[in-house]
Amino acid sequence: MAEIVAGVRTDLPARMAEVSPAVLRRRAEARGPRMTPDAVGAALRGTHGVRLIAEVKRVSPAMGRLAAIERPEALAAEYVAGGAAAISVLTEPRHFGGSLADLRAVRDSVSVPLLRKDFIVDPYQLAESAAAGADLVLLIVAALSGRQLDGLLKEAAEYGLAVLVETHTEQEVATAVAAGARIIGVNARNLTTLQVDRDTFPRLAAGIPADVVTVAESGVRGPADVGSYAGAGADAVLVGSALVIDDRPADAVAAMLAAGRREEAE
Numbered sequence: 001m002a003e004i005v006a007g008v009r010t011d012l013p014a015r016m017a018e019v020s021p022a023v024l025r026r027r028a029e030a031r032g033p034r035m036t037p038d039a040v041g042a043a044l045r046g047t048h049g050v051r052l053i054a055e056v057k058r059v060s061p062a063m064g065r066l067a068a069i070e071r072p073e074a075l076a077a078e079y080v081a082g083g084a085a086a087i088s089v090l091t092e093p094r095h096f097g098g099s100l101a102d103l104r105a106v107r108d109s110v111s112v113p114l115l116r117k118d119f120i121v122d123p124y125q126l127a128e129s130a131a132a133g134a135d136l137v138l139l140i141v142a143a144l145s146g147r148q149l150d151g152l153l154k155e156a157a158e159y160g161l162a163v164l165v166e167t168h169t170e171q172e173v174a175t176a177v178a179a180g181a182r183i184i185g186v187n188a189r190n191l192t193t194l195q196v197d198r199d200t201f202p203r204l205a206a207g208i209p210a211d212v213v214t215v216a217e218s219g220v221r222g223p224a225d226v227g228s229y230a231g232a233g234a235d236a237v238l239v240g241s242a243l244v245i246d247d248r249p250a251d252a253v254a255a256m257l258a259a260g261r262r263e264e265a266e
């Protein structure tokens, strides 16, 4: 991950020189009111089963090139047709083949909450996210100092952005909770080895307070894995690779949601 973050830091100055934060703020305001962070949290937590965040992802550093995705807005609309509660767009260009243009295109095609999934290390990226129409941004505990996490959480709130705080260890969960995170993701993919361990969510979920929305991230191969994460108490699952390589993404989302239903809650 250090290499990915280094690339982000290399690219930032050119973007900052091109569009000032003030211009981004005006663009964000011109979009009108976004979904509130509470509404985003509510959209990710259902009583009838697990919710699904479907990801637009062209490349995986772990798995290589996944899909061309020439029209990310069309893929996102398919996801929503299948029942996705939110859409994630990987905007990092160097390792994931994404862009802010993808995020803007998806924003114009769906009204469900939109996650900008990137390696956010600077407040400027929050301004970009708001201007491009995101409702939700990712902050990765492992990529930030405690002070940076606190600062970015505060600034995200000023933009009205909800935050998915991503963790990989018990210590990172404790850090996220102490920072006041309202939505906590547990990523099954070790960011150093890129290995997936689906037992990470059940292990770490115990440390997350009941009123915090939980998201199980990465490693979903199909409906059975969604069922397992639902059984472990995840409010939502974040799925990328398995959906982008499927010829029928709407059906794939629907099948995963069916596997994640909690019948006893109906």
Ligand SMILES: O=C(O)c1ccccc1NCC(=O)[C@H](O)[C@H](O)COP(=O)(O)O
Binding pocket: 001, 055, 057, 059, 060, 061, 062, 063, 090, 187, 189, 191, 194, 217, 218, 219, 220, 238, 239, 240, 241, 242
């Ligand atoms: O996807 C990767 O290979 C990857 C490698 C290094 C850092 C992050 C990475 N992925 C970001 C994500 O968190 C996933 O895109 C997301 O959780 C969906 O995962 P999956 O369903 O396994 O594609």
